Amino acid sequence: MSDKRECLPEPGEAIIQVRGLQNRFAEHVVHEHLDLDVMQGEILGVVGGSGSGKSVLLRSIVGLVRPSGGEVVMLGERLDQLSERRRVLLERRCGVLFQQGALFSSLTVTQNVALPLREHLKLSPADAEHLAAVKLALVGLPAHAGGLSPSELSGGMIKRAALARALALDPDILFLDEPTAGLDPIGAAAFDQLLLTLRNAFGLTVFLVTHDLDTLYTTCDRIAVLSGKRVLVADTLSVVEQTDDKWIRDYFHGPRGRSAQLAKHSAREA
Amino acid sequence: MPKAIAGPSESTPGILQRVDGEERLAAAGDWTLAHYATLCREVERWRGAETLELAQVQRLDTAGVVLLARLLGVAQLRALAASDTSLSDERRALLRMVCDALDKAEQQPVRQQTTLLGDGLAGIGQAVQLNLQNLVGLLGFIGLTLTVAARVALRPGRWRVNALMSQIQNTGLNALPIVALLTFMIGAVVAFLGATVLDAFGASVYTVDLVAYSFMREFGVLLAAILVAGRTASAFTAQIGSMKVNEEIDALRVQGFDPAEWLVLPRVLALLITLPLLAFVGLLSGLVGGGLVALLSLEIPLGRIMAIYRDVPLQHFLVGMGKAPVFAFLIAVIGCREGFRVSGSAESVGQHTTSSVVQSIFVVILVDALAALFFMEMGW
Numbered sequence: 128m129s130d131k132r133e134c135l136p137e138p139g140e141a142i143i144q145v146r147g148l149q150n151r152f153a154e155h156v157v158h159e160h161l162d163l164d165v166m167q168g169e170i171l172g173v174v175g176g177s178g179s180g181k182s183v184l185l186r187s188i189v190g191l192v193r194p195s196g197g198e199v200v201m202l203g204e205r206l207d208q209l210s211e212r213r214r215v216l217l218e219r220r221c222g223v224l225f226q227q228g229a230l231f232s233s234l235t236v237t238q239n240v241a242l243p244l245r246e247h248l249k250l251s252p253a254d255a256e257h258l259a260a261v262k263l264a265l266v267g268l269p270a271h272a273g274g275l276s277p278s279e280l281s282g283g284m285i286k287r288a289a290l291a292r293a294l295a296l297d298p299d300i301l302f303l304d305e306p307t308a309g310l311d312p313i314g315a316a317a318f319d320q321l322l323l324t325l326r327n328a329f330g331l332t333v334f335l336v337t338h339d340l341d342t343l344y345t346t347c348d349r350i351a352v353l354s355g356k357r358v359l360v361a362d363t364l365s366v367v368e369q370t371d372d373k374w375i376r377d378y379f380h381g382p383r384g385r386s387a388q389l390a391k392h393s394a395r396e397a
Numbered sequence: 398m399p400k401a402i403a404g405p406s407e408s409t410p411g412i413l414q415r416v417d418g419e420e421r422l423a424a425a426g427d428w429t430l431a432h433y434a435t436l437c438r439e440v441e442r443w444r445g446a447e448t449l450e451l452a453q454v455q456r457l458d459t460a461g462v463v464l465l466a467r468l469l470g471v472a473q474l475r476a477l478a479a480s481d482t483s484l485s486d487e488r489r490a491l492l493r494m495v496c497d498a499l500d501k502a503e504q505q506p507v508r509q510q511t512t513l514l515g516d517g518l519a520g521i522g523q524a525v526q527l528n529l530q531n532l533v534g535l536l537g538f539i540g541l542t543l544t545v546a547a548r549v550a551l552r553p554g555r556w557r558v559n560a561l562m563s564q565i566q567n568t569g570l571n572a573l574p575i576v577a578l579l580t581f582m583i584g585a586v587v588a589f590l591g592a593t594v595l596d597a598f599g600a601s602v603y604t605v606d607l608v609a610y611s612f613m614r615e616f617g618v619l620l621a622a623i624l625v626a627g628r629t630a631s632a633f634t635a636q637i638g639s640m641k642v643n644e645e646i647d648a649l650r651v652q653g654f655d656p657a658e659w660l661v662l663p664r665v666l667a668l669l670i671t672l673p674l675l676a677f678v679g680l681l682s683g684l685v686g687g688g689l690v691a692l693l694s695l696e697i698p699l700g701r702i703m704a705i706y707r708d709v710p711l712q713h714f715l716v717g718m719g720k721a722p723v724f725a726f727l728i729a730v731i732g733c734r735e736g737f738r739v740s741g742s743a744e745s746v747g748q749h750t751t752s753s754v755v756q757s758i759f760v761v762i763l764v765d766a767l768a769a770l771f772f773m774e775m776g777w
Contacts, residue, residue, distance in 0.1 A: 261463055264500075278740070329459075
């Protein structure tokens with residue numbers, strides 16, 4: 128049977144290839160010779176200490192930061208070499224969830240989600256709002272939330288609304304910047320489950336920047352560790368855990384890492 | 398290597414067609430957001446179909462599923478997703494999820510019906526009520542400011558001298574060039590105006606009197622106040638408003654600091670000091686502008702001009718300058734209060750900044766008009 132993902136690489140092939148990426152702000156070098164592959168259909172967790180350039184990596188992949196060297200190939204194309212029109216087409220296939228949500232404060236939640244539908248696809252307001260309402264229900268927001276303005280939402284609802292906006296155009300790749308930061312454990316766990324469900328239903332590829340060990344253990348297929356201006360290791364959790372590096376040891380085998388590990392094992396046994 | 402991007406132009410829009418001797422309806426092609434309009438028409442054409450084959454569908458996304466649900470009904474589509482074993486698990490999960498979401502989305506509350514007349518009346522009522530509340534709130538804030546000022550005045554240890562100095566520089570010194578330039582030009586304009594009108598009566602020498610009296614009584618202080626209202630009230634609102642958005646005001650409060658004492662008092666005091674000075678500079682600069690026009694264009698000798706300026710009774714100068722502290726207090730209080738009224742978002746900062754400028758200019762002109770009336774009745 129032919130699949131929705133027909134025009135995409137096969138599962139297990141790279142959908143994003145970062146090669147020799149270099150990012151430098153004045154004298155401060157954030158990335159140097161950074162290589163990373165994101166495979167089609169996977170959830171890739173990106174971890175690293177504060178200031179290790181996780182968000183900068185995300186921003187240079189989606190084209191918000193112009194790298195000072197190296198190349199980023201997404202869906203077979205280099206974003207910085209595309210014509211304006213092709214670039215917009217490519218950008219429409221990516222959804223980005225920013226750390227603070229970045230919902231437009233002058234619009235209601237529904238309008239926030241409906242905006243890309245109306246502007247990019249010229250849908251009628253009624254159609255766009257209907258689709259937006261479906262997206263809001265998909266991410267688990269109650270129906271009345273659509274009419275609220277972003278400042279009236281709680282932290283968890285903002286994340287969900289921002290996710291609905293990121294999903295508005297049914298993207299192939301979803302970029303999430305610390306989606307569970309600032310959520311209570313119940314909200315964070317629910318968000319992890321939501322992410323898994325959405326990935327399975329939509330066949331999304333997810334690039335997930337996170338600090339949350341529980342999210343790493345429950346959702347991610349592979350984990351990339353950023354350290355020393357490059358990707359130290361990018362592999363499955365069990366391989367990454369065993370890597371011989373001080374930062375990785377402290378991260379995964381510190382008190383918090385151990386408890387997240389335990390939680391996962393006990394969940395598996397139950 | 399990944400293949401190239403498949404943009405909308407490279408995929409085939411979805412269609413509905415009869416198969417197997419016109420018995421069953423089958424969907425084929427791409428049912429995606431990119432083809433929304435085409436798919437809508439297709440769905441309209443076959444509205445009310447009872448069953449559907451989905452095995453031929455190439456690509457499917459949420460928008461496609463929503464349209465399929467419009468064609469079949471949510472319940473029917475869910476049944477189909479559950480029973481059609483020819484579909485991949487992934488696709489059935491997608492159908493199920495969107496069906497659930499559609500059920501939830503349908504429960505949205507219906508908007509209330511409204512009428513034009515009713516809305517208009519309600520709008521007027523609301524506006525009146527808001528303005529009244531606003532006025533009461535402003536009076537309350539003035540009271541609060543005065544109480545705090547009285548409390549702090551007796552304790553020099555709590556005077557925030559650094560903040561005061563920095564505000565004086567921002568609101569006074571930095572505003573000096575623009576106030577001087579503007580009043581200079583208005584002075585020249587008043588002189589030209591006077592020359593044009595008075596020339597018809599052969600009294601163009603009174604142009605200098607016009608400039609002198611108007612600037613001493615009104616224009617010097619009024620122009621300075623309006624400029625400061627636009628320049629400083631907005632700055633106060635934006636500063637305090639963004640602190641409010643950032644929860645800095647709350648942070649002050651929980652640490653036991655009084656935001657009125659820390660933020661409002663230095664600003665009010667600074668403006669009380671600087672606006673009279675600015676008004677005085679504006680007055681002088683207007684006199685210079687008007688005098689220059691009289692000297693160069695009307696060829697009135699300098700000695701005459703100076704004599705007229707010197708002979709203006711002191712009371713006119715006092716009437717003008719006396720208003721400056723009142724304006725300063727009102728502008729500062731309105732600017733600060735609007736800042737505290739900011740709630741939540743960046744948009745709110747913009748709204749209240751606008752509101753603070755409009756309110757302070759309005760209040761300045763209103764008070765000036767009332768004062769003019771009062772002074773005239775008193776014969777001052």
